[in-house]
Amino acid sequence: MLDQSTGGYTTADGRKIGDVVMEMRGITLRFGGVEAIKDISFDVREGEIRAIIGPNGAGKSSMLNVISGFYHPQEGEVLYKGSKRPPMKPYQVARQGIARTFQNIALFEGMSVLDNVMTGRLNHMKTGFFAQGLWWGKAEAEETKNRAKAEEIIDFLEIQAIRKTPVGRLPYGLKKRVELARALAAEPQILLLDEPMAGMNVEEKEDMSRFILDVNDEFGTTIVLIEHDMGVVMDLSDRVVVMDYGKKIGDGTPDEVRNNQEVIDAYLGVSHD
Amino acid sequence: MPDQLIFAMEVILNGLLNGVMYSLVALGFVLIFKASGIFNYAQGVMALFAAMTLVGIQQGRVPFGHLINAIFGTDIHYFGWEVPALAAILMTVLIMIAFAYLVQRFVFKHLVGQEPIILFMATIGLAYFLEGVSDLMWGSEIRNLDVGLPQGINDWIDVTTFEALGYGFFIDNLDIAAAIIAAILVMSLIAYSQYTKNGRAMRAVADDHQAALSVGISLNYVWILVWSLAGMVALVAGVMWGSKSGVQFSLSLIALKALPVLMLGGFTSIPGAIVGGLIIGVGEALFEFAIGPMIGGATENWFAYVLALVFLVFRPQGLFGEKIIERV
Numbered sequence: 001m002l003d004q005s006t007g008g009y010t011t012a013d014g015r016k017i018g019d020v021v022m023e024m025r026g027i028t029l030r031f032g033g034v035e036a037i038k039d040i041s042f043d044v045r046e047g048e049i050r051a052i053i054g055p056n057g058a059g060k061s062s063m064l065n066v067i068s069g070f071y072h073p074q075e076g077e078v079l080y081k082g083s084k085r086p087p088m089k090p091y092q093v094a095r096q097g098i099a100r101t102f103q104n105i106a107l108f109e110g111m112s113v114l115d116n117v118m119t120g121r122l123n124h125m126k127t128g129f130f131a132q133g134l135w136w137g138k139a140e141a142e143e144t145k146n147r148a149k150a151e152e153i154i155d156f157l158e159i160q161a162i163r164k165t166p167v168g169r170l171p172y173g174l175k176k177r178v179e180l181a182r183a184l185a186a187e188p189q190i191l192l193l194d195e196p197m198a199g200m201n202v203e204e205k206e207d208m209s210r211f212i213l214d215v216n217d218e219f220g221t222t223i224v225l226i227e228h229d230m231g232v233v234m235d236l237s238d239r240v241v242v243m244d245y246g247k248k249i250g251d252g253t254p255d256e257v258r259n260n261q262e263v264i265d266a267y268l269g270v271s272h273d
Numbered sequence: 274m275p276d277q278l279i280f281a282m283e284v285i286l287n288g289l290l291n292g293v294m295y296s297l298v299a300l301g302f303v304l305i306f307k308a309s310g311i312f313n314y315a316q317g318v319m320a321l322f323a324a325m326t327l328v329g330i331q332q333g334r335v336p337f338g339h340l341i342n343a344i345f346g347t348d349i350h351y352f353g354w355e356v357p358a359l360a361a362i363l364m365t366v367l368i369m370i371a372f373a374y375l376v377q378r379f380v381f382k383h384l385v386g387q388e389p390i391i392l393f394m395a396t397i398g399l400a401y402f403l404e405g406v407s408d409l410m411w412g413s414e415i416r417n418l419d420v421g422l423p424q425g426i427n428d429w430i431d432v433t434t435f436e437a438l439g440y441g442f443f444i445d446n447l448d449i450a451a452a453i454i455a456a457i458l459v460m461s462l463i464a465y466s467q468y469t470k471n472g473r474a475m476r477a478v479a480d481d482h483q484a485a486l487s488v489g490i491s492l493n494y495v496w497i498l499v500w501s502l503a504g505m506v507a508l509v510a511g512v513m514w515g516s517k518s519g520v521q522f523s524l525s526l527i528a529l530k531a532l533p534v535l536m537l538g539g540f541t542s543i544p545g546a547i548v549g550g551l552i553i554g555v556g557e558a559l560f561e562f563a564i565g566p567m568i569g570g571a572t573e574n575w576f577a578y579v580l581a582l583v584f585l586v587f588r589p590q591g592l593f594g595e596k597i598i599e600r601v
Binding site for chain 2: 068070089090091092094095099100101102106107108109110111115118119120122123125129132133134135143182183186
């Protein structure tokens with residue numbers, strides 16, 4: 001199935017996966033004396049759903065934070081669209097087309113769902129602030145366009161009913177979905193999801209999985225996600241990186257990873273000698 | 274109509290217009306608090322500094338004149354030109370923006386993620402620093418500020434009310450101008466924060482830093498923006514107060530009157546700052562009018578604080594403040 005020579009591959013369900021869009025090379029991240037990530041390399045291809053899994057404290061979230069610019073690794077480099085990415089601030093990374101969600105939900109609690117989604121469109125607004133404040137000429141057309149996009153995403157994620165509700169009042173599961181909506185509103189090339197299913201019940205998990213697959217299918221968004229729930233990850237993703245104690249212990253399709261002895265050990269804690 | 278009622282009406286009107294002046298100062302506090310969670314103790318001094326700078330530029334004074342003369346033994350005080358009001362206001366705005374940049378660059382950039390109390394302490398330091406700078410830069414004498422705003426009794430109101438009620442109301446033109454300017458200011462601030470990209474970014478930063486970064490907002494940029502806006506509001510407040518009672522160092526103390534206004538209106542609400550200011554203005558004027566004479570007068574000095582205290586007991590978030598919801 002994997003065909004590295006031509007640059008892409010076709011998945012079992014017939015989706016075409018393109019070239020490498022992002023590559024991590026020898027990433028090492030230290031906090032004082034603790035090595036959170038040890039010399040990890042992997043790539044992400046255009047249009048695929050790439051999962052990073054591992055037990056608690058394996059360094060998954062740190063990895064995601066390296067990609068989104070919240071952490072800067074001491075060694076190694078991040079290649080984005082073929083060129084080396086200089087150390088960047090998180091907002092610069094976001095402007096390059098990499099959107100993310102957070103493990104502990106970071107939403108604008110005081111704003112309505114619609115306003116939250118609209119903040120995702122901020123980098124698509126170009127008109128001057130006088131025109132925007134006066135709702136004038138091009139600004140009006142631009143706002144209408146951005147608003148239409150926001151509504152489209154709200155429809156897509158089936159949160160029309162709560163459009164005007166302040167986010168602070170929503171239950172956990174819906175907040176997760178609003179966060180996804182805000183990230184999607186930016187029309188990202190790469191979408192980073194930090195434990196999108198954490199703390200959800202079975203039904204909510206199924207909904208979220210469906211949305212993730214739909215997003216990938218409909219918008220062709222490349223998705224990198226971190227997840228605990230092995231079952232979900234295996235069903236969802238095209239390729240999986242497995243981390244344990246900051247090291248990469250496996251990389252491949254879900255089936256390959258499932259049969260990897262090291263991975264089984266890490267998850268089941270079997271001593272293997 | 275009985276005389277007492279007519280007097281009361283005049284008192285209420287003047288109270289309302291006075292309240293507008295309080296609101297102007299309170300607005301600056303609300304802006305910074307909303308966007309960065311910092312209670313900016315220096316807001317009053319910023320108003321003083323803005324007004325001092327405006328007068329200085331208008332009169333063509335040499336900044337740091339005393340310092341230069343002391344060091345070089347020269348005797349220069351004026352450049353010898355006068356700058357028209359509008360140009361001077363524009364230059365002052367630029368200086369307030371530069372001030373915002375410097376504050377962010379040298380103070381608050383290094384305090385990102387610190388406790389609110391530490392940021393508050395930093396603004397106290399900033400207040401005294403800025404007071405010293407204004408003194409060094411422009412001297413400490415009381416200055417008259419005249420940017421061409423109408424002053425004195427409004428004849429039209431005087432005559433009309435005299436014909437209608439047999440008693441002419443005394444309303445100062447300057448107070449009316451202040452009310453109009455405050456209305457314009459509030460409307461543009463609301464339009465700005467609700468409809469523009471930067472306004473949205475500002476609200477986003479106020480709400481959650483991490484989330485703001487993740488949608489591509491630069492915290493640094495937004496904070497400079499917020500401090501610039503607060504500087505401009507300080508300029509407006511400084512011009513209004515300065516025109517009324519001269520530009521002097523006691524101007525920085527009017528900031529204290531903004532505290533009860535904020536407690537009433539809520540620290541996070543722009544309309545709240547306006548309504549709070551009006552309530553305080555009318556409340557203290559009426560109280561002085563009705564009860565003052567019985568207890569020896571000068572109740573304006575403390576009435577606002579007592580009112581705010583009573584308010585705090587029943588509605589700690591203020592009239593328009595965000596409701597404090599605790600989810601467990």
